[in-house]
Amino acid sequence: MQIEDDGSRLTNGRDEENQCYLEAISGRLGSIAGKSPSNGNEPHEVFQPDSSRRDSLRQKHLVGGQATFGKILESLKLIKEQHLSYVKMHQKRLEARLDESKEKETAFLQACDRLEQEIYSLMEEESPDENQ
Numbered sequence: 001m002q003i004e005d006d007g008s009r010l011t012n013g014r015d016e017e018n019q020c021y022l023e024a025i026s027g028r029l030g031s032i033a034g035k036s037p038s039n040g041n042e043p044h045e046v047f048q049p050d051s052s053r054r055d056s057l058r059q060k061h062l063v064g065g066q067a068t069f070g071k072i073l074e075s076l077k078l079i080k081e082q083h084l085s086y087v088k089m090h091q092k093r094l095e096a097r098l099d100e101s102k103e104k105e106t107a108f109l110q111a112c113d114r115l116e117q118e119i120y121s122l123m124e125e126e127s128p129d130e131n132q
Helices: 013-029 052-131
Strands: 002-005 009-012
Touching: none
Parallel strands: none
Antiparallel strands: 002 009
16 A cells, blocks of 8 residues: 655555654664763773772672571571472372282282182082093
């Protein structure tokens, strides 16, 4: 479909759609700005060991880190305890099912042995009758 562009020329509707799309994307992505203001840490600068800013950051991380490590360790112990508890209970259920299965296997084999003996007994009883 062709659309008149302010009367001077005919354009394809797609050109306008593409332009609207590009404008929408530009609005969402923002724009490229100039150099950001310096915060005192230029990429080519190297921290000096006696830098007060670096030491204060290290102290904050260590103090906060100990609390964080403690929370992580506590969470780990809790997860470990819960998982092992679940695994132990599951093992007990599996062992109970295995014991039950073994009992049923034994009962089944005994029943089969009894039937087999009955069949042999019946065969022996009928065998002498046929010979006479």
